[in-house]
Amino acid sequence: MAKDKKFRKKKKLGSYPFISVVFSVTLALFVMGLFGLMLMMTKNLTTIIQENVxxxxxxxxxxxxxxxxxxxxxxxxxxxxxxxxxxxxxxxxxxxxxxxxxxxxxxxxxxxxxxxxxxxxxxxxxxxxxxxxxxxxxxxxxxxxxxxxxxxxxYIESLVSSIRENVKKVSFVLVGFSVILLVVVVILINNTIKLALFSQRFLIRSMQLVGATTHFIRKPFLLRASLFGFVAALIAIGLLASLMRYLNTEVEGLLELLQLEQLVVLATGIVLVGIFVGFMSTFAAIRKYMKMSLDELY
Missing domain, CATH: 3.30.70.3040 (Alpha-Beta Plaits)
Incomplete structure (x- = not known):
């Protein structure tokens, strides 16, 4: 009686879960983009109010x-x-x-x-x-x-003073939230990449043992991480565009608070954050696993 053979799919260098990583990165970039839109609309609305003094x-x-x-x-x-x-x-x-x-x-x-x-x-x-x-x-x-x-x-002095003070308060709060959110997004993407690479740690060690160079080992991981960041950014931008079109049907004139130049800057920022953070997180994680001893890998 022939023994049943179980075949396990071989892991490819630089390969790790696509859907889970892209989903997590997309979610982080979407939240960042959504806050960016709110920030721009608030700034433009504030400018409109100020220009009507x-x-x-x-x-x-x-x-x-x-x-x-x-x-x-x-x-x-x-x-x-x-x-x-x-x-x-x-x-x-x-x-x-x-x-x-x-x-x-x-x-x-x-x-x-x-x-x-x-x-x-x-x-x-x-x-x-x-x-x-x-x-x-x-x-x-x-x-x-x-x-x-x-x-x-x-002129209405009390109104001008009220507008000036409120603008300062809103600006301070928004800048604070922007910094906090950016840090959270970076940490979330970084942790997602690290968890995805965790399953590849023994493959990385195997490549080291057979004499593969550091560049050879890193290259496929870095390329894949950059690709994942780019794809996640495009999906996040698409979701943001769909959401804004829907909201504009519910709130008339909402899109008038946004300028094309600002949207281009925001979209470019989302893409760059997705690629850069994915690249740097992967670089740091691989460097860490390559320096670990075998006991630490376990």
Whole structure:
């Protein structure tokens, strides 16, 4: 009676579980990417809020159109006024437009009741976030107040201070979480690679015993780890893209908080982290196993 033979598949140098490693690395990179998206959206939303800090410049009555135009032109040239694509973010609201807006909101025509329009023309300027410090705003207010034809300059000081303080707090918290998350992701990927290589430790020792060079032993492991990191990064990016498309259908305008350049940087960062951490973790693990004695390997 012939004996049953059990065949065991030979391990190939540099080969270790594909699915489990890629899954773990993908999960780590996905969490990192998700936090990166939240970080970018928070930053962009904060920028939008800061760029909508306004200062109202009330003009004297009976100014000619040329005088008003000159004031607007003077303000447009100032560094503290936000400029987008070379255009200063300034708007001129006439007293007639202000009276019409008041009537539409309240339904009361005070011009007809008073027989005159007591409102003044106002020029609204958006202040650059770089000038949101209290001292800067006070100086800007004084400077504008000295312009000929300007009656009064106002802004909501408490709102600006609140925005400034909240931005500082949010930035501090997000930076802290970013550092912690990056460390966690690196540790998770590192441990995943080490566990995967644990099953290869005796094969590494066997290659050493037959005279294989360090480079020959490391090369297949490093190439495979880099490939796994790259594949995991692509899967993580795909999952993030799908999630954002879904969320955009639920929350209208969500994608408007993201810029293409930022998304490219994030995707590149995910790929580089996946490849680099996988490569370095594998390099360190192999170096460790190659230096271990036989008793330590057991």
């Amino acid at each position: 306004e200062m109202q410049v009330f003009l004297n009555k009976n100014l000619s159109q040329n005088e008003i135009t000159k004031i607007v032109k003077t303000l447009s040239s100032k560094d503290y006024v936000i400029k987008k694509e070379g255009v200063a973010q300034i708007s001129h609201i006439t007293k007639e437009e202000a009276a019409k807006e008041f009537y539409e909101e309240t339904g009361e025509d005070f011009v007809e009741f008073l027989g005159d329009n007591p409102l003044k023309d106002v020029v609204v300027i958006k202040i650059s976030p770089a000038f949101h410090e209290s001292q800067n705003l006070v100086e800007i207010k004084k400077e504008i107040g000295f312009i000929r034809g300007v009656h009064e300059v106002t």
